[in-house]
Amino acid sequence: MKLKVCGMKYKDNIKAVAALQPDYLGFIFYEKSPRNFDREIPEIPNNIKKTGVFVDASINFILKKQQQYHFRAIQLHGNETAEFCNRLRSELSILSDPPKPLDSNQSTTEIFKVFSIKDQFDFDTLKSYEGSVDFFLFDTKGKEKGGNGYTFDWSVLEKYPSTTPFILSGGIGLDEINKVKAILKTGLPIYGIDVNSKFETKPGLKNIEDLKEFKKLLVG
Template structure:
């Protein structure tokens, strides 16, 4: 199996960002969404970006963002890609055309039919992220929920894809073996409290992935 890539999402401190880099994360996720406990202001995002080696991709995470937010986030964090939640296809296309950065689009999954939404992003999203569908009123990600990984059996993916939702150090190996994922994305699964990343959990998660 080719090396599995890992994205540690929702980082907010120098120590936890350093742990992600040291552990071999291929990408780090920086959240720009005020309702989230992982939300960053632009000054903090700039500081984290400055600590991140260029070999590690910086992905900005957004929920149906305005252009002003995108512009400031891209400039402060020197983002390599834009991860979109709850965005319409026309809006996503406009964002890609204006900012000329790769789009990663989250597809919330509870049933096999939910997976079909991924096909809408063919030719537009560089990566599709399969994440667990959250309850009404909940945050669109980072809730520690997982979906039935077997739903992905035989699914014709429209783009390179990422497995997310409810992953952690103790189940990521099983998740990869079950789904064949070549990239995994974790947030709450490496936290000690909502929005508080744990350096030991980050290290254990990345060790589990590296051992695959």
């Protein structure tokens, strides 16, 4: 089970979280977010996948950040279409080292597409994205684009019709660990757990001890 810690912002805190060896660290590039990232990322272990999080950004903007930070995953948190995802995948393939053939439909950078849920969700929405992204990410529909601090009704996922693996996000903290363990036993193709605001002392600053405890309980 993969663990992604999103909304990183402060240099020393990034290093401290990286020392816990999560699988992914997320950096948000969205000016309306209190976790908007506009600085340098300190050196972190190569096995941790740096993830750029974007909300309705242009492909050029994403590629610019990709060239700057060398992300191994891109998370699309807006209203991006399947066509947009395919175009982005092709452009990322060109940036790969070595470059991937344009017709390979693969890149060395994973693509996550976010869908926000509250009490219900039309899973037909996912059909056009099948094969265009590596993972879906289900988050809580709320006022903000992520970091709302509360979970959606996970029972909605019982009707998940796809084999595409997904990441579970939205208001997950220590209090939700038993709920997380329960859904992991359902046989759903859950690839990872994404955490953010429930582990913060302020936006972008993560509580290291709480994260350490959560990771211990998650894998224990």
